Amino acid sequence: xxxxxxxxxxxxxxxxxxxxxxxxxxxxxxxxxxxxxxxxxxxxxxxxxxxxxxxxxxxxxxxxxxxxxxxxxxxxxxxxxxxxxxxxxxxxxxxxxxxxxxxxxxxxxxxxxxxxxxxxxxxxxxxxxxxxxxxxxxxxxxxxxxxxxxxxxxxxxxxxxxxxxxxxxxxxxxxxxxxxxxxxxxxxxxxxxxxxxxxxxxxxxxxxxxxxxxxxxxxxxxxxxxxxxxxxxxxxxxxxxxxxxxxxxxxxxxxxxxxxxxxxxxxxxxxxxxxxxxxxxxxxxxxxxxxxxxxxxxxxxxxxxxxxxxxxxxxxxxxxxxxxxxxxxxxxxxxxxxxxxxxxxxxxxxxxxxxxxxxxxxxxxxxxxxxxxxxxxxxxxxxxxxxxxxxxxxxxxxxxxxxxxxxxxxxxxxxxxxxxxxxxxxxxxxxxxxxxxxxxxxxxxxxxxxxxxxxxxxxxxxxxxxxxxxxxxxxxxxxxxxxxxxxxxxxxxxxxxxxxxxxxxxxxxxxxxxxxxxxxxxxxxxxxxxxxxxxxxxxxxxxxxxxxxxxxxxxxxxxxxxxxxxxxxxxxxxxxxxxxxxxxxxxxxxxxxxxxxxxxxxxxxxxxxxxxxxxxxxxxxxxxxxxxxxxxxxxxxxxxxxxxxxxxxxxxxxxxxxxxxxxxxxxxxxxxxxxxxxxxxxxxxxxxxxxxxxxxxxxxxxxxxxxxxxxxxxxxxxxxxxxxxxxxxxxxxxxxxxxxxxxxxxxxxxxxxxxxxxxxxxxxxxxxxxxxxxxxxxxxxxxxxxxxxxxxxxxxxxxxxx
Numbered sequence: 001x002x003x004x005x006x007x008x009x010x011x012x013x014x015x016x017x018x019x020x021x022x023x024x025x026x027x028x029x030x031x032x033x034x035x036x037x038x039x040x041x042x043x044x045x046x047x048x049x050x051x052x053x054x055x056x057x058x059x060x061x062x063x064x065x066x067x068x069x070x071x072x073x074x075x076x077x078x079x080x081x082x083x084x085x086x087x088x089x090x091x092x093x094x095x096x097x098x099x100x101x102x103x104x105x106x107x108x109x110x111x112x113x114x115x116x117x118x119x120x121x122x123x124x125x126x127x128x129x130x131x132x133x134x135x136x137x138x139x140x141x142x143x144x145x146x147x148x149x150x151x152x153x154x155x156x157x158x159x160x161x162x163x164x165x166x167x168x169x170x171x172x173x174x175x176x177x178x179x180x181x182x183x184x185x186x187x188x189x190x191x192x193x194x195x196x197x198x199x200x201x202x203x204x205x206x207x208x209x210x211x212x213x214x215x216x217x218x219x220x221x222x223x224x225x226x227x228x229x230x231x232x233x234x235x236x237x238x239x240x241x242x243x244x245x246x247x248x249x250x251x252x253x254x255x256x257x258x259x260x261x262x263x264x265x266x267x268x269x270x271x272x273x274x275x276x277x278x279x280x281x282x283x284x285x286x287x288x289x290x291x292x293x294x295x296x297x298x299x300x301x302x303x304x305x306x307x308x309x310x311x312x313x314x315x316x317x318x319x320x321x322x323x324x325x326x327x328x329x330x331x332x333x334x335x336x337x338x339x340x341x342x343x344x345x346x347x348x349x350x351x352x353x354x355x356x357x358x359x360x361x362x363x364x365x366x367x368x369x370x371x372x373x374x375x376x377x378x379x380x381x382x383x384x385x386x387x388x389x390x391x392x393x394x395x396x397x398x399x400x401x402x403x404x405x406x407x408x409x410x411x412x413x414x415x416x417x418x419x420x421x422x423x424x425x426x427x428x429x430x431x432x433x434x435x436x437x438x439x440x441x442x443x444x445x446x447x448x449x450x451x452x453x454x455x456x457x458x459x460x461x462x463x464x465x466x467x468x469x470x471x472x473x474x475x476x477x478x479x480x481x482x483x484x485x486x487x488x489x490x491x492x493x494x495x496x497x498x499x500x501x502x503x504x505x506x507x508x509x510x511x512x513x514x515x516x517x518x519x520x521x522x523x524x525x526x527x528x529x530x531x532x533x534x535x536x537x538x539x540x541x542x543x544x545x546x547x548x549x550x551x552x553x554x555x556x557x558x559x560x561x562x563x564x565x566x567x568x569x570x571x572x573x574x575x576x577x578x579x580x581x582x583x584x585x586x587x588x589x590x591x592x593x594x595x596x597x598x599x600x601x602x603x604x605x606x607x608x609x610x611x612x613x614x615x616x617x618x619x620x621x622x623x624x625x626x627x628x629x630x631x632x633x634x635x636x637x638x639x640x641x642x643x644x645x646x647x648x649x650x651x652x653x654x655x656x657x658x659x660x661x662x663x664x665x666x667x668x669x670x671x672x673x674x675x676x677x678x679x680x681x682x683x684x685x686x687x688x689x690x691x692x693x694x695x696x697x698x699x700x701x702x703x704x705x706x707x708x709x710x711x712x713x714x715x716x717x718x719x720x721x722x723x724x725x726x727x728x729x730x731x732x733x734x735x736x737x738x739x740x741x742x743x744x745x746x747x748x749x750x751x752x753x754x755x756x757x758x759x760x761x762x763x764x765x766x767x768x769x770x771x772x773x774x775x776x777x778x779x780x781x782x783x784x785x786x787x788x789x790x791x792x793x794x795x796x797x798x799x800x801x802x
Contacts, residue, residue: 001085008082008089011039024093032095033073033103036086037166040076044211047080048220056297056307060125060132060799061290063283063320064313066115066262067122067136067223069210070622071104072167074466079127079213106621108142108160109225111262111580112541113648114352116622117787118313120459120648124791126214126221127461127485130801132791135286135317137278138168138208138225143262146580146619151596153581153589168208168225176205177231178284180277184372195330197373203255204229205285215461215485226285228258267584273370276362280371283320291327301332305345309799312349312421315360318413321347321420322377330373336380348423348798350454351414352645354431354439355545360413367411378416382406385419392446403442418443418450423798425454427646428667430687434642438691452797455667456646457790460487460783463652468630470509471656475779478502487783494780503772510633510657510775517631527603527615533572534765536661537653538636539620539628542581542588545643549734550747550754551575551636552595555602555614556714556724557755562608571762574613576628578620590734592616594718597730601723630656634681634761637662638754640745641687644668655782657775661757663750667785674781679774681757684750693746701743710755711748715739 015035016027027035077083077097087097110116118134125132144155182200186193210223230252257274258281265271290308299307310320321343328339353359368375382405389400401407405415418424418440424447426432432453436444444451465472465484475483479492496502511531518529529535538551555575562570577595581588599614617624635653637644637660644666654660654671662668663684672680685693693699705712715738717724718731725731738748765771783789795801 004082005085005089005092008039008085009093011042012036012089012093015039029095029099030103032090033100034166036090036100037073037104040073040080040082041167041211043080043082044076044213044220047213047218048211056299057131058307058309058799058801060130060309060311060795060801061135061286062118062121062125062132062311062313063135063286063317064115064118065136065279065282065316066110066112066313067118067134067225068106068110068112068115068622069119069122069223070106070116070462070626071101073101073104075123075462076213078461078466079215081216104166105160105163106623107165108139108158108262109136111143113646114314116458117456117648120457120462120787121791122212122221122223123215123459123462124457124787126212126219127217128788128791128795129214129217129219130791130795131219131221133221134212134223135282135290136223136225137259137262137282138227139262140227140256140260143580144583148592148596148616148618151593151600153592155583165208168210171207171209174207174289175229176207176226176285176288177202178205178281178288179203180280180370182372184376192333195373195376201255202231203258203281204231205281207285207289224286224289226259226282228256228281230255263582265583273366276366277370279316280319280323280374283317283323287320287323287327301328301334301342302338304342308346309801310347311799312347312417314350314352315413315417318349318360318417318420319371319374321416322374322381325377325381326373329377344420344422347421348425349417349421350425350427351417351431351435351440352427354434354642354645361410362413364406364409364411378405378411381416381419389446399442403446414440415443418447422450423452424450425452425794425798427454427456428670429453429455430642430664430669431645431666434687454790454794454798455670455785456648456651457785457787458648458651458655460484460655460786460788463626463629464655464782467626468509468513468656470512471506471630471779474502474505474509483783487786487788490783491780493776497773497776500769503769503776506657506776507768507772510631513630513656514633517627520627521615521617525615525617527613529574529613529615530572530610533574533613534633534761535574535576535631536634536636536761537576537628537632537658538638539576539578539617539625540649542579542591543585544587544591544737545640545745547638547640547745547747547750548577548579548591548595549738549745550638550750551577552591552598553711553714553747553751554755554758555598555612556717557710558612559598559602559605559608560713562611563605566607570611571765572611573762574615576615576617576632578617578624578628580620587733587737590731594731594734597724625652629653629658632656632658633765634658635660635662637665637668638684638750639663639665640750641665641685641690643745651782651785654778654785657779659761659771659774659778661754661761671785674784675777679777681761683753683757685746690746693749699742699746699749701739701748704748704751705739708748708752711751 012035015038016022019034019038020031022031090097122134142158145158147154179200179202182197185196185198205226206229208225212221212223258278264274324343325339328334386400389403393399426435436451483489514531514535518531522528540546595616602612602614629652632653635658637650641663647666650660661681664682664686718735719728
């Protein structure tokens with residue numbers, strides 16, 4: 001170790017000099033971060049070039065609009081096995097690793113669960129020694145930085161690239177041209193129709209590669225991110241035709257906008273068109289690049305499915321299917337039939353939602369205008385598929401109309417994904433069953449062999465080993481290090497249920513993490529949280545179906561209860577919220593404002609300050625999640641049954657010892673199956689109940705308003721000036737959504753059951769030994785939800801990887 005440390009110190013000093021032009025004695029922590037990252041990047045490149053990718057090896061390319069990879073410094077240090085060497089070497093040079101780490105910013109490459117799942121999958125690919133590469137976009141500003149002013153969300157640019165990104169490598173020689181618009185010339189050559197795109201607008205896609213390191217393996221995979229850049233000749237030609245200077249710069253910026261933001265605002269037509277073009281840009285650049293590399297291996301096109309897998313993460317990359325067909329038919333001169341066989345056998349699709357708003361459709365005329373050749377291929381796909389269905393279901397016009405890829409002037413991207421894939425998977429058992437029996441029932445009847453379940457997973461190394469070092473150390477001391485590479489070995493903790501000393505240590509670790517979070521909140525928000533209280537956490541995207549509203553209505557009820565019964569015993573609670581609302585989602589923004597309003601009333605009331613606190617932490621991110629999740633006692637997973645495909649926040653908090661308060665929705669059901677009823681707090685309508693009410697129209701929210709005094713009081717606070725509102729119009733949309741429009745997500749219907757479980761949590765928490773046992777059982781069974789297990793299952797059942 002001594003020799004390795006001296007080598008590191010020498011490399012660090014050299015990197016400090018070459019990157020920042022500084023010596024040790026005048027370098028800042030920010031300088032040290034750049035130098036340290038430079039040394040680690042060089043080590044990773046050495047590992048990458050030494051290589052483990054034997055040719056030919058079957059490879060997976062995972063296409064996703066999001067890769068929420070988070071900070072990578074700590075990951076690289078631990079995965080390369082050099083954390084101790086680096087920490088000691090830096091200390092001898094006068095630096096602290098802990099002071100350097102905060103200078104790394106989260107990359108703005110994702111928003112929520114979809115992107116974090118993709119990042120966990122990349123981690124598991126490399127850690128399992130599989131060749132699996134990500135394909136995404138290099139957003140200049142990501143989603144947005146969230147700021148709250150008077151409780152209102154404001155979106156600011158997330159300039160995460162302002163100081164550069166230490167882990168990426170720009171590859172301009174591997175750039176790809178992607179075309180939009182134009183006209184199609186049809187001609188006949190050698191008795192075969194040929195199609196040529198002319199007068200198109202072309203954008204250059206430049207790749208930036210981010211190495212993905214496996215945990216103590218020799219594997220280094222790649223996340224390839226594409227950035228849009230103008231083609232200089234085209235810009236100059238445009239300027240010559242239309243005038244120089246101002247027009248040229250405006251045109252150049254318009255082309256670059258393709259990769260400015262994650263999810264352009266789809267509340268405007270301009271924003272939606274930009275999103276359509278962004279999605280095609282991703283798949284066209286990605287698939288062209290991959291096929292160029294495939295040709296270099298001198299393998300036949302018919303063998304492509306033996307060596308390449310293209311996986312579509314939700315419907316955003318669904319244009320991959322017609323784009324692959326375009327290249328095979330138009331550029332490689334294959335027949336339609338051979339191209340279709342290659343495409344369907346090499347593409348697989350994960351569906352992440354049953355919400356219609358997320359099952360993308362595009363106006364047919366938009367696709368025809370901006371992607372004319374892709375439109376022709378989609379029309380051909382649709383006609384051939386409908387003929388196939390006519391042969392299977394002769395005379396069933398209604399069925400075929402419902403199955404069509406193009407109908408009512410819309411191109412249905414979920415339908416394209418299903419028809420063009422050999423495998424369609426849901427992400428939790430309930431979700432997959434809903435796809436087969438309800439949302440995609442007709443497709444399941446047509447292709448039952450294609451549908452499969454793959455419950456989501458999380459990187460236990462990221463969300464336990466790195467995010468919660470105190471708990472990780474306690475686990476390793478008890479059962480050894482085997483769990484780091486075999487997470488199901490966490491079940492070896494189960495015998496410690498009766499070990500009072502271990503349970504006391506477990507409680508001390510949780511209290512330590514709560515104190516760390518309390519210190520952070522005090523520093524950032526100015527609120528001093530009580531670390532002895534129950535930390536009740538709901539952190540996720542703000543949305544009606546995720547029902548932050550149920551939580552805050554219950555808090556209003558608790559506030560009233562404490563005010564009316566100040567001498568009644570009450571287990572102190574700290575309610576912690578965090579999450580972003582989509583810029584155009586007014587209802588979600590009102591929920592944030594309501595949470596903020598309630599927090600101010602509660603936190604400023606001296607009558608309740610020792611019993612109840614509420615805090616909303618703005619700008620939810622990977623780094624913030626890593627502070628909150630280890631401190632959680634209660635994990636709130638409140639989605640309306642049938643609405644959450646899986647959820648992964650539930651898994652992260654379970655892995656860190658939080659107890660789940662949740663509906664029987666998504667992966668909550670499988671979590672329940674793992675830990676048993678005694679170690680989870682289930683409540684609310686079942687999936688069958690929800691479907692029944694949706695079909696029968698028997699539910700009337702106003703009946704609950706009139707019959708339940710708790711609900712009536714809480715809702716009245718939204719529109720009657722008093723403790724919570726001065727202007728009755730502020731939260732009227734929430735009020736009317738629940739009563740006038742009959743509570744689409746059954747918030748009021750589930751309130752009573754939710755309140756009962758919250759009372760049970762308060763009572764159970766007082767029995768700390770029993771609570772700690774429940775916490776330990778959740779940790780012990782959480783290895784079942786490791787992304788290692790998920791990816792191993794994908795590899796065996798879908799991708800057929802060795």
